[in-house]
Amino acid sequence: MVEHDFRYSLLNPHHTLIECRALAPGRYQVTGNGGSIHNDDVLLVTLKGSKTLSMRLTVEKVRHLINPPGQWVAVARGPVFAELAIHQWQVNCDSCKAELDFEFAVDAKLGTKAQKPAAVARIAELGWTTAGEKHQCPKCRENRP
Incomplete structure (x- = not known):
């Protein structure tokens, strides 16, 4: 198993993601160029509409195309x-007033009640802590007695 990074980048046009579309919940069809993809490899892909969020996809089946060379589905x-x-969303550190602007993904069909748990999980991924309505940045968390 190899991990391939196909997050949005114009720096490597020979190793690019062409399309990623949902076939069904949890199943995706991915078309790309380069990277020598094989079964059981992991693809890191940017979420559509996001600047910073990505998801990990595990390849079940891959087909390498003859034309154009290097392309695969x-x-x-x-x-x-x-x-x-x-x-x-945006939160502020309650200790030093540092500001965190962040994105998070949530299943829209779960409604607004699912937003707060998803936001708290994303804040934790970014190294911040949340206790009720209070937030603490990584720097203040390290310096606490």
Whole structure:
């Protein structure tokens, strides 16, 4: 198993993601160029509509195309979303007032009640802590007695 990074980047046009579309919740068809993709490899792909979020897809089946050379089509499994929604929120550190602008993804069909748990999980991924309505940045968390 090899991990291939296909997150949005114009720096390497020979190793690019052409299309990623959902076939069913948790199953995706991915078309790309380069990277020598094989079964059971992991693809990191940018979420559509996001600047910073990505998802990990595990390749189940890949077909390498003859023309154009280097292009491939894969079927992969990954996160299950009925309807993906990307939200942008902002929190401030209650100790030093540092500001965090962040994005998080949530299944839109779960409604607004699912937004807060998804946001708290994303804040934790970014190294911040949340206790109720209070937030603490990584620097203040390290310096606490």
